[in-house]
Amino acid sequence: MKLLFEKSVPNRRGVVPGPSDVRTTININDDLLRDESAALPELSELDVIRHFTELSRRNFGVDTNFYPLGSCTMKYNPKVAERIATYPGFAHLHPLLPQLRMGGMLTQGALAILYDMDMLLREITGMAGFTMQPMAGAHGELTGMMIMAAYHRDKGNKKTIILAPDSAHGTNPASAAIAGYRVVSVPSDADGVMDLDALKSELNDEVAGIMLTCPNTLGLFNPHIREICDLIHGVDGLAYYDGANLNAIVGKARPGDFGFDIVHLNAHKTLATPHGGGGPGAGPVGVAEKLVPFLPVSIVVKRDDGTYALEYNRPKSIGYVAPFYGNFGIILRAYVYVLMLGRKGLARVAENAVLNANYIRKKLAGHYKPAVDTVCKHECVFSTTEKMAANGVRALDIAKTLIDRGFHPPTIYFPTIVKEAMMIEPTETESKETLDAFIDAMIEIAALAEKDPDQLKAAPVTTPVSRPNETAAAKMLNIASL
Amino acid sequence: MPFIPHTPQQQQEMLDAIGLTMDGLFADIPAKLMHKSFDLPDGLSEQQVRNRLADLAGKNSVDLTLFLGGGFYDHFIPSAVYSIISRSEFYTAYTPYQPELSQGTLQAIYEYQSAICRLTDMEVSNASLYDGGTAMYEAMMMALRITGRNKVIIDDSVNPIYRVMIHSYTQNLQIDLEETHCKNGLANRAQIRDRLDDKTAAIIVQNPNFFGCIDDFTDLAEAAHKKGALLVVSCYPISLGILKTPGSMGADIVTGEGQSLGMPMSFGGPYLGYMAARKQHVRRMPGRVVGETTDREGRRAFVLTLQAREQHIRRDKATSNICSNEALCALTALVYLSLLGKEGLKETAQRCADKASYAYKRLTAIPGVKPHFKAKWFFNEFVLDLPCEAADVIATLIERGFAAGFPLSRYYKGMENSMLICVTEKRTKQEIGMLAEALESVL
Numbered sequence: 068m069k070l071l072f073e074k075s076v077p078n079r080r081g082v083v084p085g086p087s088d089v090r091t092t093i094n095i096n097d098d099l100l101r102d103e104s105a106a107l108p109e110l111s112e113l114d115v116i117r118h119f120t121e122l123s124r125r126n127f128g129v130d131t132n133f134y135p136l137g138s139c140t141m142k143y144n145p146k147v148a149e150r151i152a153t154y155p156g157f158a159h160l161h162p163l164l165p166q167l168r169m170g171g172m173l174t175q176g177a178l179a180i181l182y183d184m185d186m187l188l189r190e191i192t193g194m195a196g197f198t199m200q201p202m203a204g205a206h207g208e209l210t211g212m213m214i215m216a217a218y219h220r221d222k223g224n225k226k227t228i229i230l231a232p233d234s235a236h237g238t239n240p241a242s243a244a245i246a247g248y249r250v251v252s253v254p255s256d257a258d259g260v261m262d263l264d265a266l267k268s269e270l271n272d273e274v275a276g277i278m279l280t281c282p283n284t285l286g287l288f289n290p291h292i293r294e295i296c297d298l299i300h301g302v303d304g305l306a307y308y309d310g311a312n313l314n315a316i317v318g319k320a321r322p323g324d325f326g327f328d329i330v331h332l333n334a335h336k337t338l339a340t341p342h343g344g345g346g347p348g349a350g351p352v353g354v355a356e357k358l359v360p361f362l363p364v365s366i367v368v369k370r371d372d373g374t375y376a377l378e379y380n381r382p383k384s385i386g387y388v389a390p391f392y393g394n395f396g397i398i399l400r401a402y403v404y405v406l407m408l409g410r411k412g413l414a415r416v417a418e419n420a421v422l423n424a425n426y427i428r429k430k431l432a433g434h435y436k437p438a439v440d441t442v443c444k445h446e447c448v449f450s451t452t453e454k455m456a457a458n459g460v461r462a463l464d465i466a467k468t469l470i471d472r473g474f475h476p477p478t479i480y481f482p483t484i485v486k487e488a489m490m491i492e493p494t495e496t497e498s499k500e501t502l503d504a505f506i507d508a509m510i511e512i513a514a515l516a517e518k519d520p521d522q523l524k525a526a527p528v529t530t531p532v533s534r535p536n537e538t539a540a541a542k543m544l545n546i547a548s549l
Numbered sequence: 550m551p552f553i554p555h556t557p558q559q560q561q562e563m564l565d566a567i568g569l570t571m572d573g574l575f576a577d578i579p580a581k582l583m584h585k586s587f588d589l590p591d592g593l594s595e596q597q598v599r600n601r602l603a604d605l606a607g608k609n610s611v612d613l614t615l616f617l618g619g620g621f622y623d624h625f626i627p628s629a630v631y632s633i634i635s636r637s638e639f640y641t642a643y644t645p646y647q648p649e650l651s652q653g654t655l656q657a658i659y660e661y662q663s664a665i666c667r668l669t670d671m672e673v674s675n676a677s678l679y680d681g682g683t684a685m686y687e688a689m690m691m692a693l694r695i696t697g698r699n700k701v702i703i704d705d706s707v708n709p710i711y712r713v714m715i716h717s718y719t720q721n722l723q724i725d726l727e728e729t730h731c732k733n734g735l736a737n738r739a740q741i742r743d744r745l746d747d748k749t750a751a752i753i754v755q756n757p758n759f760f761g762c763i764d765d766f767t768d769l770a771e772a773a774h775k776k777g778a779l780l781v782v783s784c785y786p787i788s789l790g791i792l793k794t795p796g797s798m799g800a801d802i803v804t805g806e807g808q809s810l811g812m813p814m815s816f817g818g819p820y821l822g823y824m825a826a827r828k829q830h831v832r833r834m835p836g837r838v839v840g841e842t843t844d845r846e847g848r849r850a851f852v853l854t855l856q857a858r859e860q861h862i863r864r865d866k867a868t869s870n871i872c873s874n875e876a877l878c879a880l881t882a883l884v885y886l887s888l889l890g891k892e893g894l895k896e897t898a899q900r901c902a903d904k905a906s907y908a909y910k911r912l913t914a915i916p917g918v919k920p921h922f923k924a925k926w927f928f929n930e931f932v933l934d935l936p937c938e939a940a941d942v943i944a945t946l947i948e949r950g951f952a953a954g955f956p957l958s959r960y961y962k963g964m965e966n967s968m969l970i971c972v973t974e975k976r977t978k979q980e981i982g983m984l985a986e987a988l989e990s991v992l
Contacts, residue, residue: 068652068656068849070660072660072663080890080893081888082627082888082889082890084900085625085974088979089903089904089981091903091904091907093791093899093903094906095763095792095902095928096926098793099763100792100793101789101792101794102797104892104894105668105789105894106667106891107667107668107886108886108887109890109891109892110888110890112627115633115888116629116632118887122656123636123638123653125650125651125652125653126638126639126642126650126654127638127642128638128641128642129637129641129642130638134643141641143552144637144641145551145552147598147599149640150599151598151599151606152815153631154603154606155606156603156605156606156607156609156611158813158814158815159611159623160611160814160815161617161621161623161816162621162814162816162817162818163619163621164610166955167943167947167955167956168940168941169944170947173613174610175608175609176607177609190587190588191587191589202679203679203872204872204873205871205872205873206679206683206871208870213717213718213721216721217720217721220721236861237859237860237861237864237867238860238861240860241869241870242870244865244867245690246721250864250865287577290579293582318587319578319584320583320584324582324584339552341637341640341877342644342873343640343875343876343878344640344642344880345654345676345874345876345877346679346873346875346876346877346878347819347873347874347875386713386717386720387682387710387714389817390681390682390711390714390817391710391817393817394817394819394820395816396815396816396818397818403602406590406592407551407592407593407595407598409589409590409592410589410591410592411591412550412551412592414587415550416553418571419553419560421574421575422555422560422563425569425574426566428567430566441577442569442573442577444577466647470649470650496553497554498555499554499562499563530650532649532849532850533848535843535852536843536844536845537648537852537854539843540842540852540854541840543840544855545840545841546659546673546674546840546841547663547666547672547673547674548659548663549663549666549667549672
């Protein structure tokens with residue numbers, strides 16, 4: 068398909084800005100002006116609409132296809148939340164207004180939402196206070212690591228190490244490293260959860276804390292989670308809960324009750340805000356009581372007269388991780404979702420997410436090799452069978468064949484501790500009919516993998532392009548049309 | 550229950566197939582860790598939630614005439630922008646890890662990267678970062694990696710909101726962050742040259758700067774390069790419709806806040822951090838990058854490339870921890886730039902500057918109101934000194950329906966009487982006239 072720039076026609080106009088109603092014209096020294104106009108495309112409005120509409124048809128989204136990407140929680144994104152985010156009272160609100168004298172009174176509606184969301188998330192997670200500033204999950208992790216560092220600095224602790232399981236998302240070690248820590252990986256045991264003895268052998272006074280998902284990336288709930296948190300606290304470390312997999316337990320159990328000190332949530336996972344093709348997300352971070360003083364500024368507080376205000380005077384705060392109050396438009400959508408589900412609805416989320424994952428796990432068990440053979444939570448992990456492997460069939464081939472059957476593939480090659488991993492997270496919003504159709508396709512592909520592996524190697528054939536040459540992409544490195 | 554499709558019968562069928570009860574599915578969680586009673590409200594219907602949120606939206610003052618900028622701007626957004634980004638094939642998609650079914654997102658990101666390069670006169674761009682502040686922080690970290698040095702010089706004409714963010718991010722790191730104090734409204738050359746040495750990784754400046762003043766950093770790029778340091782420039786993208794590009798000044802990394810390119814102000818986000826750089830530094834750049842290649846039939850195809858820099862491959866050795874970025878906001882910026890096109894962006898930038906110039910004349914004609922800086926050139930913001938405290942005047946003008954500007958005392962000592970005024974293409978001659986009258990009447 069042609070690029071926008073290749074469709075450009077000299078002197079064609081799209082949206083034309085209104086005429087100037089002032090007679091003054093700028094008088095800026097020529098030396099400070101650009102020599103030539105930026106080489107942006109010259110297209111009509113319809114040209115632009117057609118171009119992007121055509122591009123949109125070259126995409127799978129949750130609204131078009133089942134999207135069982137493990138650890139990504141690609142659930143349905145309620146349309147009402149999209150609509151509410153466009154209300155002028157939210158969309159047109161300037162973020163600097165509250166910094167004007169008495170300006171907080173100009174934004175009471177927005178501050179009320181941030182405050183109320185703080186309260187709701189405290190109850191959902193069992194934490195004592197939240198910041199809405201982090202703009203994605205990984206940003207929440209970095210914020211959490213900064214809070215951890217500030218806590219240890221405040222206590223005079225000299226801590227240098229963050230522990231993370233070998234099954235952790237890559238963002239965990241990356242976030243810890245960027246915050247200035249050395250990362251030590253802790254292996255999983257035969258049951259697929261963190262090895263307690265291995266953890267004990269890594270514990271010492273240098274350990275600042277641990278980062279964990281629970282359930283983990285194999286979809287397993289670690290029965291020793293409370294003990295792990297206690298062990299970490301034993302060396303004055305802090306336990307960080309990566310909320311990427313919270314969908315499995317939301318409305319049923321709370322990381323705060325497990326002993327975690329810091330928690331981030333992915334609004335674009337558990338709280339149903341759209342992923343946007345790679346963001347924007349939101350990664351609110353909650354902390355236990357002893358860490359509340361370290362939360363970023365500002366914090367929304369409710370005054371005795373019922374009005375809301377931003378509090379900046381927090382001497383132990385880590386400062387600002389976002390320019391203002393985080394991705395407000397995303398927090399707003401998540402708020403709408405939580406309000407609609409309520410207490411009962413949130414519990415149903417976890418129940419049905421777990422039901423769907425186990426249904427798939429059970430149905431596919433005879434056809435693929437399960438990573439573990441126990442009840443899972445929100446996702447289940449399989450590998451290729453030995454016979455598939457002998458035929459040269461890889462997880463990648465199964466994924467690409469699923470595309471031809473109209474399904475977005477599961478997450479593949481993750482967690483890295485499982486060879487040829489296929490990580491399936493159906494979420495609670497999918498119907499039994501969809502799950503059955505997916506299961507049928509997976510079973511059919513398993514049979515093909517043994518009988519006709521070449522068909523799998525050729526897939527996909529129904530998409531606008533077949534498998535792209537990724538090596539050539541990195542070698543040629545054409546990353547901009549100039 | 551909203552958004553859950555199973556009927557009770559289907560649920561039972563599925564439980565039977567698994568061979569467990571619903572409680573059995575959660576039996577792996579120790580009973581003492583289950584939370585028995587959540588203190589959460591009952592769920593609301595769509596009608597109830599819309600009513601409640603409409604009520605809350607009504608408690609926000611969005612009817613003020615805005616002369617408030619400070620890096621976050623009230624620009625006109627064409628209807629077609631919203632029409633495109635509302636397509637759920639875009640907004641309900643995940644990160645394009647499976648290229649065959651993500652060509653829409655991938656090509657759009659490639660085109661976005663191209664548009665950012667063309668706008669800034671740079672060679673490479675990433676797929677986006679969270680916002681202008683985190684983009685500046687990432688640029689600083691990138692400069693540290695490239696040079697292997699640990700000193701950074703930042704002028705205080707850079708947006709103070711970003712400077713406090715950078716200060717926060719570097720608390721736990723061994724970085725020597727030195728601030729210079731702008732002179733006559735422009736980055737302080739003497740102080741920067743004085744501090745620039747062979748330990749310096751980068752000089753960070755902004756154009757137009759926080760005060761709206763226009764600068765040319767060609768001299769700073771030369772000075773930085775002589776010492777083996779990099780020049781990082783933060784730019785307001787609308788201004789690049791007419792202003793000299795950071796690329797032509799010799800900048801090594803360019804970042805900025807992309808909100809002005811079609812995104813509503815939305816009380817602080819979601820916004821768009823953009824980053825562009827010289828090609829030689831691409832492997833040290835954070836964030837996703839899309840590249841062009843071909844498929845098995847030789848057709849043009851797009852893929853995520855250079856992934857070996859990223860956290861999901863490199864883990865603790867990655868160039869950044871960023872995973873989700875602001876893809877839909879990058880698409881927004883691309884659609885905005887495509888709709889306005891070459892001429893439209895230039896005209897928009899000109900309208901902003903023309904109207905700001907008119908407002909400057911009107912407001913400086915008021916007795917007692919004077920320009921703060923000697924710097925001659927500004928884009929669409931400028932600083933005025935009032936005969937009294939600016940914060941008071943701004944508070945009074947809110948009652949008259951104006952967000953008249955930003956009181957600089959919030960971030961700068963000795964600027965109690967100074968206010969930063971912003972004029973976008975949306976403001977009319979009449980609104981500017983009314984502001985002038987209102988300001989004169991309250992002084």
